[in-house]
Amino acid sequence: MAKKTIVIGFLGTQLDSGQGAGRWEKWRPTISLVQHEDTLIHRLELLYTPRHQALAELLKKDIAASSPDTEVRLVPLDIADPWDFGEMYAALYDWVRTYDFKPEREQYWAHITTGTHVAQICIFLLVESRFIPGVLLQTAPPKKQTQNNPGSYTLIDLDLSRYDVLAQRFHQEQRDALDFLKSGIATRNRRFNALIEEIERVAVRSRAPILLTGPTGAGKSHLARRMYELKKSRHQVSGEFVEVNCATLHGDGAASTLFGHKKGAFTGAATDRAGLLRTAHEGVLFLDEIGELGLDEQAMLLKAVEEKRFFPMGSDREVTSDFQLIAGTNRDLRVDVAGGRFRDDLYARINLWAYTLPGLAQRPEDLEPNVDHLLARAAAETGRAVRFNAEAKAMYLKFAQSAEATWNGNFRDLSASVTRLATLADGGRISTALVEAELQRLRWLWQRGAKSGPAGEGVDLDALLGESSHAELDLFDRLQLESVVRICRESRSLSDAGRKLFDQSRTQRTVVNDADRLRKYLQKFGLNWEAICTAQER
Structure with a gap:
C-alpha cells in the first residue's frame, strides 16, 4: 500500500496572497502543491502566525476547491518576530516534537519555498537532523503564468548516504x-x-x-x-x-x-x-x-x-x-x-x-617509503635529484630493517642519514660504497649511545679522578658518584641535572637552587660540570 503524502510548510504572506478571481491567474506556491494532476497531497500542515488568520482561511478554501481530497490543517504559531532565529526555531521545534509522525504509513515533504528565510533555514535544520523524518520540497513558478499552471517541484533528500558521488x-x-x-x-x-x-x-x-x-x-x-x-x-x-x-x-x-x-x-x-x-x-x-x-x-x-x-x-x-x-x-x-x-x-x-607514536624500529615496513620521501624532499630543497643504485638501496634497507638498526633517534636519525647520503652522492647516484660508509657511521653512533645504560655503566672514574683518588672511595661513594656523573652527561645543563637528582627534596625547600647543590657535591671530589662534559667528549 502506497504511503500518504503529507506536506509541512509556511503560509506565504506575499506569494500566497491575492483577492478576487484574479488570484487564480497568479502562481501561488502553496496552492500549486495541489494542482499537479499526477500528485495527490493527502494532507497539508499549513503553518502561519495568528495575524494572518484570514489569509490562512482563504487558502484552505481555495485548496478545497482545487483538490477536495486534500485535508488542510491550519497550525497557528505564536511568533512575534518571524526573523528571530531563536524564536522561530523554538516554536517549530516544540511543534515538531509533539507531532504524531507515522513514517511507516506516511511520507513527509517539508515545503521551503514560502516563509521567511529564517523559517526556511529552521525547517532545513529540522529535516537534516531527522526531527522531521522526510525530504525538502522546493516549488518553482511556470515559465509562462496561466490559470491553473502549477509550475514544477523538486524533492531534496538530505540523507547523504543516498548520494554516491557525495559519499x-x-x-x-x-x-x-x-x-x-x-x-x-x-x-x-x-x-x-x-x-x-x-x-x-x-x-x-x-x-x-x-x-x-x-x-x-x-x-x-x-x-x-x-x-x-x-x-x-x-x-x-x-x-x-x-x-x-x-x-x-x-x-x-x-x-x-x-x-x-x-x-x-x-x-x-x-x-x-x-x-x-x-x-x-x-x-x-x-x-x-x-x-x-x-x-x-x-x-x-x-x-x-x-x-x-x-x-x-x-x-x-x-x-x-x-x-x-x-x-x-x-x-x-x-x-x-x-x-x-x-x-x-x-x-x-x-x-x-x-x-x-611508535618508534621507527617498530615500523620496519615504513622505512622504504620514508626514505623515498626524504630523498624527494632533499631534491626539492636542493634542485638536485638523487637516487639509490638498486644494490645500494637493497643493502641500506636490509640493514635499516634489521635488529642491528636501533634507530635511537628515530626519524631524526633517518633524516640525518639520508641527508648525508644525498649530499655525498656523486652524479646523483647513491652507491654501495657510500652506503657501506654510512652504515659504519650509524653503527658507531648507536654503539656509543648504548654505553649509557644502567647506573654507572660507561662512566670511567679513573679518567675523571685519577687512579689513586678513585681507589680511595668507598663502594657506596663510588656507585653514587658514577650515577651522578651519568645523569650529568645525559642532561643539558647543571640546573637540569640538579632537578633530576633532587626531584623530591627540592619540593620541600622554600628556596630552590639545584645547580648550587650539585656544584657543591661535585666539588667534594674535585669535579665540575666542565670537566665531566669534556671527559665525555674525549
Missing part, C-alpha cells in the same frame, strides 16, 4: 586528510595507519586536549603542527600554532613564558609580558615534554585548560585565552603521577585522547 567526495576528503597528516608518505604499518585514522577524526571533531607520547624523534611535534594545519584548513581555528619545549623552562621564567607577567612581578620583569597561552588564543598550544613542567605551573595550566582563564604572574586580574592544548612527552606520565612529579588531575584532563 565518494567525503571519502576522498578523508583520504586527503590522512595523507596530509602523514606528510604524503605512503606508510604501510597497519597499526600506525589505524592510529592516524583515529587522530584525523579527533583532530577535526574535537577541541579537547590531546596527549602524544612516544620516544624522542617519533614525530610528535611534526604531527601536532600537521593537526593544526588540518584544523585551520577546515576553518576550525583562526589563531596561531604556538610550540614550546617545557624542558627549556626554568624557575620564574617558566610561569612567565607560559602565563605572562606584570611589570615588576619579579627581578628582571621590566615590562608586561602576554605569555604563550594568550598568544595561542583561538589556535593550538603544543607543550612538548610537558612532564618537565613544575608542579606550580601544572596547577596553573590545569585551570587555564578547564576554565580558559588564569592569572599572569604578579597580577590580581584574570585574563582569558581559548586555545586547544596538544601535549607531548617521551615519559610515562603514569609513573610520574605515582611518584608525585605530575599532578593526577592534570593528567586526567589531558588524557582524554592519548596516542603513543
Whole structure:
C-alpha cells in the first residue's frame, strides 16, 4: 500500500496572497502543491502566525476547491518576530516534537519555498537532523503564468548516504586528510595507519586536549603542527600554532613564558609580558615534554585548560585565552603521577585522547617509503635529484630493517642519514660504497649511545679522578658518584641535572637552587660540570 503524502510548510504572506478571481491567474506556491494532476497531497500542515488568520482561511478554501481530497490543517504559531532565529526555531521545534509522525504509513515533504528565510533555514535544520523524518520540497513558478499552471517541484533528500558521488567526495576528503597528516608518505604499518585514522577524526571533531607520547624523534611535534594545519584548513581555528619545549623552562621564567607577567612581578620583569597561552588564543598550544613542567605551573595550566582563564604572574586580574592544548612527552606520565612529579588531575584532563607514536624500529615496513620521501624532499630543497643504485638501496634497507638498526633517534636519525647520503652522492647516484660508509657511521653512533645504560655503566672514574683518588672511595661513594656523573652527561645543563637528582627534596625547600647543590657535591671530589662534559667528549 502506497504511503500518504503529507506536506509541512509556511503560509506565504506575499506569494500566497491575492483577492478576487484574479488570484487564480497568479502562481501561488502553496496552492500549486495541489494542482499537479499526477500528485495527490493527502494532507497539508499549513503553518502561519495568528495575524494572518484570514489569509490562512482563504487558502484552505481555495485548496478545497482545487483538490477536495486534500485535508488542510491550519497550525497557528505564536511568533512575534518571524526573523528571530531563536524564536522561530523554538516554536517549530516544540511543534515538531509533539507531532504524531507515522513514517511507516506516511511520507513527509517539508515545503521551503514560502516563509521567511529564517523559517526556511529552521525547517532545513529540522529535516537534516531527522526531527522531521522526510525530504525538502522546493516549488518553482511556470515559465509562462496561466490559470491553473502549477509550475514544477523538486524533492531534496538530505540523507547523504543516498548520494554516491557525495559519499565518494567525503571519502576522498578523508583520504586527503590522512595523507596530509602523514606528510604524503605512503606508510604501510597497519597499526600506525589505524592510529592516524583515529587522530584525523579527533583532530577535526574535537577541541579537547590531546596527549602524544612516544620516544624522542617519533614525530610528535611534526604531527601536532600537521593537526593544526588540518584544523585551520577546515576553518576550525583562526589563531596561531604556538610550540614550546617545557624542558627549556626554568624557575620564574617558566610561569612567565607560559602565563605572562606584570611589570615588576619579579627581578628582571621590566615590562608586561602576554605569555604563550594568550598568544595561542583561538589556535593550538603544543607543550612538548610537558612532564618537565613544575608542579606550580601544572596547577596553573590545569585551570587555564578547564576554565580558559588564569592569572599572569604578579597580577590580581584574570585574563582569558581559548586555545586547544596538544601535549607531548617521551615519559610515562603514569609513573610520574605515582611518584608525585605530575599532578593526577592534570593528567586526567589531558588524557582524554592519548596516542603513543611508535618508534621507527617498530615500523620496519615504513622505512622504504620514508626514505623515498626524504630523498624527494632533499631534491626539492636542493634542485638536485638523487637516487639509490638498486644494490645500494637493497643493502641500506636490509640493514635499516634489521635488529642491528636501533634507530635511537628515530626519524631524526633517518633524516640525518639520508641527508648525508644525498649530499655525498656523486652524479646523483647513491652507491654501495657510500652506503657501506654510512652504515659504519650509524653503527658507531648507536654503539656509543648504548654505553649509557644502567647506573654507572660507561662512566670511567679513573679518567675523571685519577687512579689513586678513585681507589680511595668507598663502594657506596663510588656507585653514587658514577650515577651522578651519568645523569650529568645525559642532561643539558647543571640546573637540569640538579632537578633530576633532587626531584623530591627540592619540593620541600622554600628556596630552590639545584645547580648550587650539585656544584657543591661535585666539588667534594674535585669535579665540575666542565670537566665531566669534556671527559665525555674525549
